Amino acid sequence: MNCPLHSWLPALCWVFLLLGGCYCLSDRDQERDRISSLPGQPQNVDFSQYSGYVTVNEQAGRALFYWLIESPESQNPDERPLLLWLNGGPGCSSIAYGAAEEIGPFHINADGKTLYLNPYSWNKLANLLFLESPAGVGFSYSNTTSDLFTAGDQRTAEDAYIFLVKWFERFPQYKHRDFYISGESYAGHYVPQLSQIIYRRNKGIKNPVINFKGFLVGNAVTDDYHDYIGTFEYWWTHGLISDATYKFLGIACDLGSATHPSRDCIIALDIAYQEQGAIDPYSIYTRPCPYTSSLRRNLRGHHPLMSRAYDPCTENYAQIYFNLPEVQKAFHANVTQVPYKWQTCSDIVGIYWADSPLSMLPIYRELIAAGLRIWVFSGDTDSVVPVTATRYSIDALNLSTVTNWYPWYINTKVGGWSQVYEGLTLVTVTGAGHEVPLHRPLEAYILLRSYLENKPMPS
Template sequence: MGFSQFYVLFFLSIFVGTCFTSPSEDQERDRITYLPGQPRKVGFAQYSGYVTVNKQAGRALFYWLIESPTSRGPQSRPLVLWLNGGPGCSSIAYGAAEEIGPFRIRPDGKSLYLNPYAWNNLANILFLESPAGVGFSYSNTSSDLYTTGDQITAEDAYTFLVNWFERFPQYKHREFYIAGESYAGHYVPQLSQIVYQRNKGIKNPVINFKGFMVGNAVIDDYHDYVGTFEYWWTHGLISDSTYRILQVACDFGSSLHPSLECMKALKVAEMEQGNIDPYSIYTKPCNNTASLRHNLRGHYPWMSRAYDPCTERYSEAYFNRPEVQKALHANITGISYSWTTCADIVGNYWADSPRSMLPIYQELINASLRIWVYSGDTDSVVPVTATRYSIDALKLPTITNWYPWYDNGKVGGWSQAFKGLTFVTVKGAGHEVPLHRPRQGFILFRSFLEKKPMPT
């Protein structure tokens, strides 16, 4: 090698070394060393940061990975992606901070305490704020916030996964599952479909996808409406006359948007229900929850923006603290607005929302993926009756008849196994099952991962 060639290669190596980082360096940059208010040094690793999903538009999604405790072997446990719905609501606010994450936020909005039923005890949990505009996720193209919908959300989430696995190659061939609730009843099967279809024909798929689980999930517009009105009536929340009007005025088989008569009937139904928490009808609302509700746009006019127990307020206090954002490597671009649990601008301008997920269910059932659907039975927003009607529409053969499952000798709920799908109810749980029934939610998740029926 000549003298000049040597120096060319030498300086090139320096340039490459300074412009490109290895996956391990990227991981270390995302490592969380300590969260403000954390109760003590924890026995598991955490990472958070941004993954770019569209360079041209400047769209980047924020994630938070919480690994299993080192004593339980995180390297041998599966990876689970958790998504919350809305659309426009944060998986950090709900999934991580008040449902399945290892920490809960105290009322002071400053200190944390441990959740004994955190799902990272069973799997490595990856929380994603999606789409751009939700939580800490952002876009440098403002028009993106007005044109978001199901399709772009699924595509961006898939791009996120592909790029994230490059940053965390140790997870590339790990068993991978997707889980979520509420409007993630759209996100989860749609992303599952993309992953499944793009894995086809690949000898060693980048994503070792095994199945999905959804809770209190929006599945099919027609059956969701029918089942919701029936739940209101059978649980004594509305009058006989209002129930009859809703059945006639709200014809969702032929119209994408509810008629004026339907909207009037829904308004009457809301007045008849009074100041209850519709997401958990037997628990006390946090102060005047009803007055804080914002109706979801489009064709779910009865659905509030998000469940609003007081814990939501603790999240907004905690995640807006500058020291917390610094610890999470969040808000690195100096977003001009405060972090919120739900982004109204995203939900209010939602561009596309297919009426039914049932065709996707059928495709993925035929692909022999593991599919579990669960339902907290005190939720009146996406109630158990709506989910049962949707599942019934699939016309799946029954493998195991309806049976009670138990926790410490007490009925925890009921379950039925169909060919290709398992349905589980959780007794006394509202819209967010792991919030209201954390122990039972933990048992449910464990059964799903182990591919075992609910304990009898």
């Protein structure tokens, strides 16, 4: 019998005759990854979810874990773009942060067992794809133990690209769909590096499978030299360090060096951290979680427009929820391959990081010249990758200004400030810390909407 293929199926789709009918491997793989429901999930959820693995290196046995959350049926998911979200660290889970406390539709209650809906979820604007990367982060794994100690920027970007190529084969309905990448913090490296690979490998292809349109990054590690200048300045101007330490940092941290921080610089940084005291450096005006032993990754914030009272301990709830056996089963997690319990941030990956270029600015110049849509946003209460660091890095690009610095609004309230350059848009979000969508969810929602519509922030 003849076996007709839908127009969106890949040309090399394997088709079988089963009981007189047709079956496509991509359909089967999708259904295998479908999440029927998550433990503690609210009722009346009207969007589809999928999760599972894509093997990116057969020989080493490296497999990356993903979670796809489609737009609600009422928002026409077939017409919505696809947005990949990456968290940084390096070594931190995009599911723990991006999905579970920032832009995803489900956030975790204090009991660590039940979920509630996020009214400002980004899946109302785009289909969301979260990736735990590199191998060794979250549920992603490698059968080669040495991979956990040798991860770095280059392999992370290459593996992420291989993941995407294979993932689009599994989900061919997303082929040729508008595709964007977003992330924050050390994903300031991941996002432009992956973007560069996609852009270069799409060259000469009229209708690429990965129809990459651009990226947006928040509080992003961008350029070591300018990031340090801006960070030290932020600490001093916000009263977090003394005059003497500010001067010591300028001397000990050779900002013109072609290498990463020297021993003297690390000593100066330790002094600065001691002077800052027991604050949450990722959100300097909000209280830290009293049950978090380290503030190094305690990313928290509060906003009166949030649907719930601020809780600085949400990371702890993720640690509980994603370790529940019934949750891992619902996610199709291969826990037999994960040597340690699920963690929000790996204790290994990131500590032994193999390569980290000093600057992303050359990639920005290449992708700006290519005409891709590039936005950079920054919460202004983050002292780890502060707004001053971002502004110094952008200034180093020497871009022409299209629209001068102006306040943008939500009704009559200032949501932040923006400046439009030739090929890049900068947006600040007032009162937001390192995780902008957590601290200012409505503002972040408007930010993404403006980006996808390619319109300036509302003035």
